[in-house]
Amino acid sequence: MGILLAIFLTVLAAIVAISFYYEHPKGEIPHGISERQKFYVLHFLMNFGFGLATFLDKVGIISEVHLLRVIMETIPPLKDTRLLIKDVRFERVKVRIYQPKASSNSLRRGMLYFHGGVGRLGSIRAYERTCRYFCRKTNSVVVCVEYRLAPEHPYPAQFEDCLTAAIHFLRTAQDHGVDPSRVVICGDSSGGTLTAAVAQALVNRRDLPKLRAQILIYPFLQSVDFDLPSYQQNARVPILLKERTLVLGLKYINLDLGFIKELFKGCHVSEQQRLKYQKWVSPDHIPHEFKTRGYKPSPKSPPSEEICEMAKLVFDPVFSPLLAEDSVIAQLPETFLLTCEFDVLRDDGLLYKKRLEDHGIKVTWCHLEEGFHGTVFLAVFARLIRFRSGTQGLEKIVNFLRLM
Structure with missing residues (x-):
């Protein structure tokens, strides 16, 4: 029965x-x-x-x-006898450390990984394959951060945990066989957002070693304009549909989903904010070749005082790192930035690339012509699941890491 x-x-x-x-x-x-x-x-x-x-x-x-x-977290990987894997805490934050078993006469490169999942999904277990891959392929010590998730732990607990883990790792790198001057932070999707925010938070720390680099994999970086060319062109392209992007983002920071249409129209941006941010967030800064698949400028709706007040949180650089001040951007480390052609977040990456380069920051840019949001995450699974674009992206990241 x-x-x-x-x-x-x-x-x-x-x-x-x-x-x-x-x-x-x-x-x-x-x-x-x-x-x-x-x-x-x-x-x-x-x-x-x-x-x-x-x-x-x-x-x-x-x-x-x-x-x-x-x-x-479905389909857990098999054991990997080539690696030493252990779970520890960096202060209050759970982390998993991956180390090559092969002995080394010198300190290794270190990578701190912040997983994606819009602050509500994802885990060490879900990203086990990704971290093992980077550890094996680059002979690095990889640390995956199990930051707290919303809604149980409201935003910005996720950023606070990632920053805590980064500070602890930079202070104790040698205890884990890592050269403190060769620490890289990395993340995909919302993990890329966290990576960018943590890198910004560390620029003025004089008591810590400087980050060697940051790796941003199709990150969400701004909440000023949801009508950029990539949002128009890829609004209905899986897996990150335009509407789904905003729904997941608003759930992450616990804002009313009833305002989605107004956010798409730009009603959440005051005139003062519009003037301030247009120098950083504008379709005029997107190269012409990324508009050829279609782009029609849309007039912005007048701001709503109620919605502007409700949405103030989305302009915090922790949530929208592209909106950080020039004095912060100018101090960021060397950057690897991956964008995908068929991703609503493509232009976030292009705009951040321009800001970094305008301030003299070295940027290695990888654009996947057939890429879509999530393709790098899938690349470490079986052939039936992975796509060529994701495999290409992984190879580019590995090549960049080997130079660090």
């Missing part, structure tokens, strides 16, 4: 999840991606997962965020 009930509930959940899939915004598979069938399957599975999570949350079986966390 119990087995039959379980089967019935599973089938019911699947049927309802599929219906939720068809209620979600449909994606468009761009012609520039050659692995179209695989990409379509990925998109279907993503929407199915979101749909199932929504359904089970509505019927009170499991919360949406907890199910999505479970899904991200």
Whole structure:
């Protein structure tokens, strides 16, 4: 009887999840991606997962965020006998350290990794393959940070944990066989946001070694303009649809989802802010070649005093690192920046690249012509799941690290 009930509930959940899939915004598979069938399957599975999570949350079986966390941690990797792996704490923050077993006569390079997941998803377990890969391929000591997640731990707890871990690692690097002058911080998606924010927070610290570099993998960097060319061109391109981007971001900082349309129109930006930020956030700063797939400038709606007040948090450089002052940007370390053509966040990266280069910061830029948001994360999985663009991105990151 119990087995039959379980089967019935599973089938019911699947049927309802599929219906939720068809209620979600449909994606468009761009012609520039050659692995179209695989990409379509990925998109279907993503929407199915979101749909199932929504359904089970509505019927009170499991919360949406907890199910999505479970899904991200599926398919754990096998043991790796080439590495020493241990869980410790950097003060209050849980971390996992990956070290090559092979002995070394000198101190190694160190990498601190901040995982993606919009501050609500992701974990050490979900990024186990990624960190093992970087450890093996670059002979580095890699530290993955298990920062606290929202909504249980509201923003900016995530940034605070990452900054705490970075400070601790820089102070104790030699205890872990790491040269303090060769510490790199890295993150993908919202982990890239955290990476940029931590690098900015450290620029004026005179009591710590300087970061050797920062690696930003398709990061979210600004919340001023959600109508940049990449937002228009890739609004319906999986897996990070334009609407999903803002929904996840607002959930992360616990803002009312009812204001999404107004945010898309720019009603959250006051006239004073518009004047200040236009020198950093403007489609005029996006190279022409990135507008050829289509771009139509849209007039900004007048600001709403209520929405401007509600949205003040999104202009904090911790949430939008592109909005940091020039005095901070000018002190940032050498940067590796990865962008994807078919990603709504592409232009965030292009604008940050320009700001860094305008201040004389050396930038190694990797643009994946067939890339989409999440492709690097998938690159460490089996061939059925990974895409060529992600593999290319990983290789570029490894080559950059080997020079550090």
